[in-house]
Amino acid sequence: MITVENLSKVYDGTTVVDAVSMVIEKNTTTVIVGTSGSGKSTLLRMINRLVEPTGGRVLIEGRDTREEPAHLLRRRIGYAIQGHGLFPHRTVAENIGTVPQLLGWSAARIQARVEELLQVFQLDPKAYADAMPHELSGGQQQRVGVARALAAEPAVLLMDEPFGALDPIIRAKAQEDLLEIRRRFGTTIVLVTHDMDEAFHLGDRVAVMSGGRLLQYDRPARLLTQPADPFVARMTGMGDRAMRLLSLTTAGEAALPGRGSGPAVTASASLREALSELVWQGADSAQVVDADGTARGHLTLDAILRHGRPS
Amino acid sequence: MTEATLPRTARFDRLGTLLGVTGVAALAGLSFVLVKANRIVPGIPRSLLEAAPPLAGWACLACLALAATAALFVFNARLRLGAALLGIGALLLALGAAGDALTPLGNRVVRISAGPAFWVVLVCLGLMATDAITRMRPGPARRVLWLAGFIAVAVLALKSGRFDHLSVMREYAVNAERFSRELLRHVLLAAGSLGAAALAGLPLGIACYRVPRIREAILGALNVIQTIPAIALFGILMAPLGALAAAVPLAGRLGIRGIGAAPAVVALFLYSLLPIVANTVQGLRRVSRQAVEAARGMGMTPGQVLLRVEMPLALPVIVTGVRVVLVQNIGMVTVAALIGGGGLGTFVFQGIGQTAIDLVLLGAIPIVALAFSAAVVLDALVEVMDRVKQ
Ligand SMILES: Nc1ncnc2c1ncn2[C@@H]1O[C@H](COP(=O)(O)OP(=O)(O)OP(=O)(O)O)[C@@H](O)[C@H]1O
Ligand SMILES: [Mg+2]
Numbered sequence: 001m002i003t004v005e006n007l008s009k010v011y012d013g014t015t016v017v018d019a020v021s022m023v024i025e026k027n028t029t030t031v032i033v034g035t036s037g038s039g040k041s042t043l044l045r046m047i048n049r050l051v052e053p054t055g056g057r058v059l060i061e062g063r064d065t066r067e068e069p070a071h072l073l074r075r076r077i078g079y080a081i082q083g084h085g086l087f088p089h090r091t092v093a094e095n096i097g098t099v100p101q102l103l104g105w106s107a108a109r110i111q112a113r114v115e116e117l118l119q120v121f122q123l124d125p126k127a128y129a130d131a132m133p134h135e136l137s138g139g140q141q142q143r144v145g146v147a148r149a150l151a152a153e154p155a156v157l158l159m160d161e162p163f164g165a166l167d168p169i170i171r172a173k174a175q176e177d178l179l180e181i182r183r184r185f186g187t188t189i190v191l192v193t194h195d196m197d198e199a200f201h202l203g204d205r206v207a208v209m210s211g212g213r214l215l216q217y218d219r220p221a222r223l224l225t226q227p228a229d230p231f232v233a234r235m236t237g238m239g240d241r242a243m244r245l246l247s248l249t250t251a252g253e254a255a256l257p258g259r260g261s262g263p264a265v266t267a268s269a270s271l272r273e274a275l276s277e278l279v280w281q282g283a284d285s286a287q288v289v290d291a292d293g294t295a296r297g298h299l300t301l302d303a304i305l306r307h308g309r310p311s
Numbered sequence: 312m313t314e315a316t317l318p319r320t321a322r323f324d325r326l327g328t329l330l331g332v333t334g335v336a337a338l339a340g341l342s343f344v345l346v347k348a349n350r351i352v353p354g355i356p357r358s359l360l361e362a363a364p365p366l367a368g369w370a371c372l373a374c375l376a377l378a379a380t381a382a383l384f385v386f387n388a389r390l391r392l393g394a395a396l397l398g399i400g401a402l403l404l405a406l407g408a409a410g411d412a413l414t415p416l417g418n419r420v421v422r423i424s425a426g427p428a429f430w431v432v433l434v435c436l437g438l439m440a441t442d443a444i445t446r447m448r449p450g451p452a453r454r455v456l457w458l459a460g461f462i463a464v465a466v467l468a469l470k471s472g473r474f475d476h477l478s479v480m481r482e483y484a485v486n487a488e489r490f491s492r493e494l495l496r497h498v499l500l501a502a503g504s505l506g507a508a509a510l511a512g513l514p515l516g517i518a519c520y521r522v523p524r525i526r527e528a529i530l531g532a533l534n535v536i537q538t539i540p541a542i543a544l545f546g547i548l549m550a551p552l553g554a555l556a557a558a559v560p561l562a563g564r565l566g567i568r569g570i571g572a573a574p575a576v577v578a579l580f581l582y583s584l585l586p587i588v589a590n591t592v593q594g595l596r597r598v599s600r601q602a603v604e605a606a607r608g609m610g611m612t613p614g615q616v617l618l619r620v621e622m623p624l625a626l627p628v629i630v631t632g633v634r635v636v637l638v639q640n641i642g643m644v645t646v647a648a649l650i651g652g653g654g655l656g657t658f659v660f661q662g663i664g665q666t667a668i669d670l671v672l673l674g675a676i677p678i679v680a681l682a683f684s685a686a687v688v689l690d691a692l693v694e695v696m697d698r699v700k701q
Contacts, residue, residue: 075610085605
């Protein structure tokens with residue numbers, strides 16, 4: 001658990017982060033959104049003390065982060081940035097092994113961990129361990145950047161626009177990887193993005209910032225249905241907020257009992273996708289099935305639409 | 312029009328034509344060797360065929376004709392290189408043969424030296440060879456191997472005795488022991504001042520990078536030093552170093568004096584600082600900000616960030632500075648001879664004083680060879696380092 005208390009940063013008389021307080025639960029993904037210059041990166045970087053706060057404090061598992069030297073703190077916290085920041089003069093394996101090496105792990109343990117991570121990110125260790133970063137594609141470099149941040153099994157992973165430079169298809173893949181990572185390692189993730197779709201897709205909670213202030217910190221659905229501020233409503237998009245809301249629930253979660261008729265939609269698809277399928281097929285009900293085809297229930301057009309309104 | 316778009320049927324190579332015509336004109340119109348009855352009198356010019364024994368003369372002409380033909384009509388870089396090297400070999404052997412032929416048995420006073428035609432043709436063939444090597448785009452390792460090969464061949468050729476009757480070699484024979492000493496001293500002065508400048512310049516460069524406020528001041532001061540002519544700087548340094556030696560006897564015993572090696576080393580050190588400091592700053596600035604940010608974010612201490620990320624990534628640019636300094640120092644150590652610093656410059660200035668051009672060459676040729684070799688080796692090093700990162 002990360003507790004941010006009254007955290008502020010002032011640069012030359014300008015308040016860049018203004019008394020932000022928030023509690024980030026263990027094993028959740030928190031996404032920070034906001035306009036450019038609203039202080040997202042500064043807030044994130046104060047968590048691992050790349051920026052020293054002007055006021056307030058950060059507790060990780062109840063311990064003030066200032067209790068230990070900053071570089072030791074950072075070795076316990078994963079950090080991944082836009083454009084990956086890989087060391088161009090080190091091989092992929094050396095890059096990933098950076099923090100374990102700083103922590104003094106044995107060479108054998110580092111190698112085993114590097115291979116495990118390469119496999120998690122679908123990079124064949126034989127082909128890629130000794131490659132130099134410039135020999136990889138942009139998507140591969142980015143995956144190595146995230147693998148490097150995870151190398152020492154940090155409980156907390158900070159990511160500053162990690163997928164900003166990726167094309168939509170690779171970006172979607174990277175997002176799935178990230179969800180998988182959290183399931184697998186139970187990492188607490190704090191991620192900054194400009195992309196609202198990404199925020200709603202990944203975030204258990206979303207923090208909206210403007211002018212250094214934290215306007216709202218809530219579950220994605222509440223951000224849509226009960227925006228604390230007109231800016232939050234604008235930020236989350238008034239035009240397609242119903243669709244956004246539908247995208248937050250899966251067909252499996254909304255399925256009604258009983259086998260229905262009409263086209264089949266998978267349980268993991270969002271209601272937005274289910275609705276799109278019904279519109280496309282001209283049907284008013286659908287069967288919900290698992291990935292292996294077993295029936296999970298059914299959905300009607302009415303039932304779907306009810307999920308797209310604030311209740 | 313670029314090389315690639317030239318029609319393959321182009322009949323003449325442009326550079327080759329220029330070199331070929333120049334070479335032929337020089338051989339026809341200028342003297343190949345100069346024969347002097349002794350060291351000081353003006354030389355009597357002789358053409359290639361007058362000077363060399365008939366067989367050697369004609370064989371050399373045939374090889375040169377082949378090289379000229381290749382320069383004009385052959386486009387394959389390997390063949391061009393082969394022809395140029397053949398020409399250089401033939402030219403040198405003919406000069407050696409002319410030396411033997413024109414020296415009466417047992418006469419140790421007569422001087423046979425290379426004439427203008429020899430030098431012009433040698434430069435033309437040298438340009439043709441380097442142009443061919445450039446077109447072959449050899450990798451860094453191969454370039455260093457080529458250099459080592461050339462040096463080995465040159466040393467073997469000089470040791471073979473074929474050139475012993477040439478005036479430069481006569482001067483060498485007289486000064487052999489001094490030559491080795493001054494050569495070593497030359498290298499030590501150039502490398503020593505470089506080493507000292509690197510030891511001081513790297514921290515200074517890092518400081519300039521870290522603290523922008525002092526950057527302008529330090530780089531500005533070093534720039535001013537660069538503009539002071541070497542001789543003037545030696546002069547400026549003589550007084551304080553002399554005073555230091557007088558005031559502190561230990562300094563004097565360590566060899567610190569107003570003249571000699573001390574002011575030379577200090578002056579070269581000062582000249583060397585600017586390229587090293589400026590390139591260190593430039594190299595560090597070029598390091599990816601994201602790599603540095605990631606390094607800090609992963610928990611490297613400031614020292615680790617510097618040693619493991621910033622310096623390795625800045626190194627190619629820093630070594631480029633070292634290359635500039637080394638080549639520059641090898642040249643400038645020559646001037647140090649004027650204030651008693653020693654080095655190959657002693658031969659150059661002694662030769663100038665005695666109007667003995669051969670003595671000048673005995674100093675100058677190795678200086679050029681040293682500077683050239685240093686440039687080739689360090690260029691290769693920079694290229695290797697640049698290739699590893701990127
Ligand atoms: N080191 C610094 N010195 C002075 N001002 C700074 C510094 N770092 C950031 N700022 C200012 O603080 C403000 C917030 O910066 P920050 O990087 O946190 O914004 P951001 O929300 O991450 O923006 P973006 O979406 O563009 O990345 C900006 O106005 C920026 O100019
Ligand atoms: Mg930012």
